[in-house]
Each structure stands twice: as C-alpha cells, then as structure tokens.
Amino acid sequence: MKKYASFFRIRFINGLQYRAAAYAGIFTQFAWGFMTLLMFWAFYKSESSSFPMSFSQLSSYIWLQQALLALFMAWFFENEIFETITSGNIAYELCRPTDTYYMWFVRNVAVRLSKVVLRSMPILLVCVFLPSPFGITLPISSKAAFLFILSVLFGFLIMVAFNMLIYISAFYTISPMGIRILAVSLTELLSGAIIPLPFLPDGLRKVIELLPFASMQNTPFLIYTGFLTGTEVINKIILQIIWVIGLFVLGKCLMKNALKKVVVQGG
C-alpha cells in the first residue's frame, strides 16, 4: 500500500505546482458558468414551468459542475500514459514490483485531486454569496450533504475507472486518438456535462440514467440540489457502486489480457 501512497504523494505535490494554470482555470470556469446560466435564464424567463428543475437548483448544479470540474472532466487524460504505451516506455513500469493498473489509477486520482483542491474552494466561496437565484444554495439537510459527498466519491471513481479503459485501449490500437475523441464526446453528452440529464426527453433519459456516465457527475449534483430524494438517492448510490466495481473489474481484466500479449514497441 505504501508504494501507491508515496506515488500518490509525489504526483499530488507535483500537481500543486501549477498555480497560474489554476488561476486561469478559476477565471474560465466562472465565465463558463455565468454564460451557461445566462443562456438558461433566457429560456426560463419565457416559460419557467416547462423545465424539470427550478432555476435555483440549476444554478447549484452548474456551479458544482464548475467547482468540481477537475474531478469529472471527461477530456482530461494523462498524455504521458498514452505515450508510455505507444513509445514502449512501459517496459520500465513493467520492471517494477507494482501493479500497473493501480499505479495509473492512483496517478489519475492524484492529478485530478490536486487540480480540484486549488480550484474548487474559491469558486464555491464566491458562489455562495451570489444573489439568489444565481448563487449556490446550501444542501437541504446534513444527511443530503453526507450522501452528496459519498456520491461524489463514487462518481469520481467511476470517472477514473472509465479513463483507465481508454488508456488500456491504447494497447489494442496503434493510435488511441479515435477512441479517445469518441469516448470524450459521448461522456460529455451522456454524463450531463453539457446539459443536466433531467432536461433530456423522458424515454431517452431513462436509458441514459442506467449508464455509467450518468453515475459520474449527474447523480451527486442532483442529490445536492435536492432533485433526488428518499429512496431514489439510495438506489442511485447503489447503481454507482455497481458501476465502480463493474468498470474496475473490466479494466483489470482488459489490462491483464493486454499485458499478457504486450508487445513493447521500439528498440
């Protein structure tokens, strides 16, 4: 365990170095959040009753999304991992007494966490003080707050476990770009990163909600805003746990299979 912990530490500390990127990120995320909210505001002004969420719930959703972007951004990959596979540098990683799946998993967790630590607090702090209904409201109860945190954790693990599948695909294809672009666009749409999933048409939504993508950011944010309540919350968290385990097992198997017939490229 210690080896993974110290690997986490070195990556996490390294991630904290990039202060300027964090300030730029905070600024961008504010701008993006406001633009999204203003767009929805225009729709809400014309007919607010035809939307599934109240505008204040939507504001909380959007600001959480911006604050926790680093945890759930679908397009973020460690390019070095792809390079390791395509260039053959993985030879060194395989010469270590470690499990490469766990090493990469820890690495992604560390980098994303180091980013979110720098960015989330300033955004959340400012958004609490924004005038209603544009600001973020506090969770409806302490129980909801607890379930939200739990659900963020599972959603985050699903995100990283899904990332791992894309990395592993690089073993099977010569260039991982195609799969990567496809996966990013699908995840963006199906996870509610573009528009919250409750806005999608009913029939389609019911199917999408069962997919792992919906368990990433959609579930925790809907728990926070009080859109999901009671047994619905528990069911969704159970679904998240199923996906965490499912994607993890799938990733481990694919990795094992890939390494069995791995061809380390180059000299």
Add this chain to the structure above:
Amino acid sequence: MIELQAICKTFKVSKRNAGFKEALTAMLTKEYDYIKALDNVSFKINDGEMVGYIGPNGAGKSSTIKIMCGILSPESGSCVINGRVPWKDRIKHVNEIGVVFGQRSQLWWDVPVVDSFELLRDIYKIDEKVYKGNFEKLVTLLHIEEIIRTPARQLSLGQRMRCEIAASLLHSPRILFLDEPTIGLDAVSKIAVRSFIEKLNKEEKTTVILTTHDMQDIEALTKRIILIGKGKILLDGDLEALKRRYKGQKKITVEYASGSLYLSDGLSLVNSLQGRAVIAVDTNVISVSDAIAAISKNLEVTDISVAGATAEEMVVSLYEEYHI
C-alpha cells in the same frame, strides 16, 4: 543463475506497399508477416558473470532482454532466472533485477532526481538503512552529488544516464541488465559508466548482461560474448579466443607521394584514396615485413602504419561470416 532453453518468439508485422491505392486496400485486407524474433535461443549465465550480448539492429537482443525481465513471454522454450520464470512470477522476479534501457527513461521528468529515487525506495520497499548506504555509494561512485537535486528534464544525456544507472541499482539487484547504456554518450561519460560497471561486477558480484553496439564497451568490460543474428545464437564464447582467431589479419595503412600500388599474394586492397591506401594482410601467406617491403617497392612512401583487427572489425567479419 540465468538459464534460457530453446526460446522462440514470433512477432506479427503488418505490411503494405507504398501508395494511396495500397493504403486503401490495406483497410479491407491486411497482410501480415510473421517475423521470427527469437529462434531457439539457449544460453546459461552464472552468478557474477559479465556478458556482452551483441548483434546487429533487429537481431533480437532487446527481445531477449525483455523476456529475461518478464515483460515479454515467449511462445515456447523455458527461461529460469534464480529459480523463477520471469513472466510468471513477475513481481518477485523484478525485485531481484535492475534494468537500464539506454533509449528510455525511468526518472520522473519534472521532479528532482532524488524524488524519483525516493519513490523507487518506496516501490521496492527498500529498508531505510540499506537505501541510505546504497544511495551514498552510488552517488559518489557515479559522481552525481551535484545534479541529484535537479529535475531530470534539465540534465544532459550523460548526467541522466548516470542517474538512470544509479536508479536501477538502489534495491541492490543481483542481476543488472544494461540495454545500450552508453548510447549517445560522450567519451568522458562513457568511461565513467564503464569503470563503474566494472567495479560493480568485481566488488558486488552483480551479474551484468550488457547489450551494446559500442565494441569498446565490450572490449573494456566483458570476457564472454554472445552473438545473436536473425534471432539465432551464432556464437557464445570467449572474447580472447575470438581475438586469436582474427590474429592472422593485419591492416597496413600507407600514405605515398607517387608511384603505383602493387599487390602480391596475401594482400588485398580495403580502400584507396588519392595518395592513401588501406591494405589487408593475411599473415598466414605473407609476413608483415615482407608485405611492407612489397608495398614500398614501387611507392614513394611518406607514412606507414600497421594495426591488428579491432573488436569492431571482428564483429563486422563475424556478421559477414554468418550472413547477418
């Protein structure tokens, strides 16, 4: 102890001719070539030995190293290292080996070298005392005290390679694989690396397997060489014996002002430029002094030198001999 027996490995390589049309057809039907990277490779290396593993590019050197590291599994044959099959018992196996791939890097690019070392300490679960001892020793022997706190990205190739070698020895491995450790290094770094490897083998009794294209490495370091070509082991033996085999060949380089070159029996022209010629002498046919006399008879010689076959030339003639 390393024992390889009848190891075979085939790679599937896709191929197509150049051109747009060919590229389109390749989308529908792909042709593959099967290349035998390793064909019945067997050898045995005892503890504490230092072995040079040589062969031209693409001969199968790296594949063999990868198999011995447990990264690659062969289709058939057996490989037992210290009583373990590397690719089956990978995690236990890699604790006892150190690897340096000269063309790759194991140091973290953006952190000081010492951070990479400490990470390796945790990964290999090296005892703090052992780590401190190894660290001190390696840092002094490889002269890297000054650069250890610099991020790897700011090091020169020679500095980085010395750090790479230190990194692969922190966990005191019993076997060290060096895959082209001196590639691209300047003369000073090469000599530093060589003398370190020599010391390591002598004092720590670490088994060293060295692949290289630099014959000076081989000459300076190893007694035994294994030659591989097209996936087959062609020669496994003593470097000295090989040298004796080529003892009968000398080369005379002659510079002359005027005259024409006359070649008697036992002499052959290697290459000639205006006023300069290199002549190979077969000493079984003609002695060196007779050869010089014969050459200088019709030439106004300004300079002349005689040299025996270098390791480099021996390898070239070995490659020619085995058609690889």
